[in-house]
Amino acid sequence: QIPSRAEEYSGYLQFCILLYLLMFFVALPVTFKQEVENLEVKEGDSGVFCCELSKPGAAVDWRKGRVILKPGYKYEMKQVGCLTKLTINNIEESDAGKYTCKTQDSQSTADEQKAMVSLLTAPPITFKTKLRNQQVEEENNLTLSCELSKPGLAVEWRKGEELLKNNFKYHIKDRNSIMDLTIKNTQLEDSGLYSCNYGDVKTTMDISTNSTLRSSNLKTVAATHVKQEVQKPLQMFQ
Numbered sequence: 001q002i003p004s005r006a007e008e009y010s011g012y013l014q015f016c017i018l019l020y021l022l023m024f025f026v027a028l029p030v031t032f033k034q035e036v037e038n039l040e041v042k043e044g045d046s047g048v049f050c051c052e053l054s055k056p057g058a059a060v061d062w063r064k065g066r067v068i069l070k071p072g073y074k075y076e077m078k079q080v081g082c083l084t085k086l087t088i089n090n091i092e093e094s095d096a097g098k099y100t101c102k103t104q105d106s107q108s109t110a111d112e113q114k115a116m117v118s119l120l121t122a123p124p125i126t127f128k129t130k131l132r133n134q135q136v137e138e139e140n141n142l143t144l145s146c147e148l149s150k151p152g153l154a155v156e157w158r159k160g161e162e163l164l165k166n167n168f169k170y171h172i173k174d175r176n177s178i179m180d181l182t183i184k185n186t187q188l189e190d191s192g193l194y195s196c197n198y199g200d201v202k203t204t205m206d207i208s209t210n211s212t213l214r215s216s217n218l219k220t221v222a223a224t225h226v227k228q229e230v231q232k233p234l235q236m237f238q
Contacts, residue, residue, distance in 0.1 A: 030058040030103040033082070036115040041091045047117055049086040051101050056081045063100045088117065125150055125198055128177075131205035136186050138209050144181045146196050146203050151177040156197045183207075 034052035041047040053060070062069045062077060069075045069086070076087040088095055100114045129147035136142045148155070157164040157172055157179075164170045164181065171182040179196055188209055195204040 030055050032101075036099070036101055038116045038118065040118050041088075043091060043093065045091055047088045047091055047095075049088075049099060049101065049115055051084055053082045053084060053103070058082075058103055060084050061100075061102050062086045063102065064095075064097060091117070123149070125153065125201055127196075127201065127203045130203040131194065131196060133206045133208075135208045135210065136190075138187060139185055142183045142186055142207065144183070144194060144196070144205065146179050148177045148179065148198060153177075153198055155179050157181045158195045158197060159192055 031054045032051055033054055034050075036049050036051045039047040039049065049062075057079070060079075062075070069077075071077045074089055076085075076089065078085045078087075084101065086099070086101070096117050098114060098116055126149045127146050128149050129145070131144055131146050134142065134144075144157075154174075157170070164172070166172050169184055171180075171184065173180040173182070181194070181196070183190055186207075186209055191207055191209050193204060193206055195202045
């Protein structure tokens with residue numbers, strides 16, 4: 001049966017309507033249905049930005065400032081349907097700042113979302129275990145130990161103002177958050193004030209060798225003996 005002219009017109013009209021709707025839908029700009037929220041993250045943790053688009057599979061760019069971010073170990077980017085996510089791994093101080101999610105076909109700032117990453121204030125670094133004054137026999141080894149409140153930090157060991165380094169005399173070791181300094185074959189000149197320093201935080205101790213102690217005791221005995229000898233003639237005249 002040959003379709004009538006009215007049926008042909010009706011089919012043509014339906015085709016035009018469908019084509020118009022398709023073109024209208026395709027031409028609709030991509031917008032954000034869900035805003036990106038600011039993050040507050042502790043150093044070393046991961047942070048996730050998430051936003052919802054008006055169209056599934058729409059391409060976006062993630063940026064930090066003006067720099068377009070690329071997927072890798074530091075940044076993971078994932079898109080499922082209308083949801084797009086940016087994961088920032090092992091956040092450091094340098095990762096704080098403004099991040100932007102922008103549709104690739106947008107020409108204005110209205111089609112982008114901005115959010116901030118802020119680092120939560122970390123607790124101050126302290127010495128959980130401090131150094132203590134010690135006495136040591138001459139020619140023995142002595143190990144000084146202290147513990148920081150956070151692992152993986154670099155410290156400085158000093159004798160007075162002198163910076164100590166690994167050599168035949170000193171062995172410096174880092175055991176996670178425990179810091180060790182071993183003084184080999186201690187001598188009289190090894191006596192003195194030692195410190196372990198992290199920035200402005202430090203712990204100190206005083207080391208005395210037995211030679212130092214004997215010398216101090218001998219001086220005390222000698223002073224006492226002299227005092228007694230001086231007092232003898234005076235007592236004779238009393």
